[in-house]
Amino acid sequence: MKRKYSKQQSLIAILVLTLVLLLAMALSLLLGSVMLSPAELFKSEIFWQLRLPRVILSALVGLLLAVPGVILQGVLRNPLADPYILGVSAGGGIGAAVAIAFGLSFTVFGMSPIPLLAFACSLLAVYVVYKLAEIGGKTVPETLVLAGVALSSFCAAVLSLIVVVTGNLQAIYFWLLGSLAAASWSNVLTVLPYALLGIGVAFFYSKELNALLLGEDMAQTLGVDVEQSRFVLIGAASLMTAAAVSVSGLIGFVGLIVPHWVRLLIGPNHRYLLPLSALSGMLLLVVADVLARTILSPQEVPIGIVMSLVGAPFFLYLLRRRRTEGR
């Protein structure tokens, strides 16, 4: 079978998607529940303090979810892997619930308790899962996934218990559905390093990711230090996801579907898969957040709902079309 998409075509795709993303971001700055004329737009604090940080944050969160999706699906060689599969969401949920339920209030580096605890507990959960799956100095991908799933359901039970005992259902529920309503410049600055560092590490390791797709033994034969690259990649993915979770709650779907979606379009080479997934994730979140902000205005729809409601059918359509064409 001849390769369907050349290097050139992939580069063109990256360029086009970048342009579309910039266009979408520009457009989404104009849309909101308050209509501003171009003249007053740049003078208003609604634009500078609310809309601009929110659009930038939505793009960053899109990247922070899509890239870990690519990494984990590659490292774990599991098509169902998403950024939450190793327990990030479960840990983050408990952190946020504790902060909400006990009404904690303090700040560290300008971060308030909810994102801070969510971030810390997310990483703690992944660490526990990773340690659980480590047997004789080696981590087995299957054990990793199973440990993640088991710990997640344990954490979900703890979370429910917190909700039942403290009766803080509404606040915690809204957090679990995900929202970018609390976007601010300090949030943007908090997650920016993770986005840059994460995509950098992932791109640097794209050869290893390609090799791991061929199987552990083959990767070893090709000269890849499997344990080390696995550790670095999973670490980077977890940090990125935890950063996203800490500012936006749980937004499903992006990390699971975007990598598949891009793979359907350009194939499995991580050198192109990574940047294209990052761009698609950003685009998807920017568009979804515009919908979240506007469809039921003045009320906001949690972005997680918008995402799955619009994204899932589109993905299914793409999947069906590819499969029938390929016959």
Added chain:
Amino acid sequence: MTAVTILFLLLAAPLAGASPQRIVSGIPSATEMLFALGLGDQVVGVTTNCNYPPEAQNKPKVGGFTLNLERVVALKPDLVVLQADAQPREIERCRKMKLPVLALEARSIDGVIVALRQLGNATGRDRAAAELIGTMHRRLSAVTPRLWGLQLVLQRPRVLAVVGWEPLIVAGGGTFIDDILRRAGAENIAAGARGAYPQFSREQLLNIRPDYIIVPEGTVRRGELEGAGKWAVLYVDRDIISRPGPRVVEAVETIARFINEKKI
């Protein structure tokens, strides 16, 4: 000394006189308080849940459970009224935008009264607030004497407030409804349960045998509870029994009247 006092009064007078003219209410209870203090004209934004008084519904909307900050900012409010215990995140978001926030703390009937006084103070309506509080106190104490007779103190009617059916959720101790029940002269038999809104089993319900069951309208289909045991069921307007606003007095009166009429 007197000179200083006079100077202070002169300086303070314009401050006290500058009452807010563009008020945004971020929660239904605050909307009710603002209108009750005669500030309806100054209210420029409410939430989609603010349905009382009816004219509040004509005001521009600034969001539902979560506030739409763009809308709030666009209204250029000189006061945003929120509820401290229910909206910590909204308060933080508004303060970040440098909006003047008044966060009311109202978890009980006394809390409502304190909140009204605070709100009156912040809006230059101290007189109106004092009058309203006076009326509330009078009505509340009119409820109590009849019920605080010796017999009732020894044997308060045992009441359960059912706030969820399927699963059965009741109002526990320390909740707003718990306070209403006590003011109405009843004993909340779920007050000792663990958690603010504990879940009960149907067996527990039959076992503890409440004399009266208080249900916020719309929680349970009518008729379902009546047949299940030997208790009297009262349906109360959901908004007056759950919103820490001035109408809480109505909830206390309704429940007290019901308990007295149907004395077992």
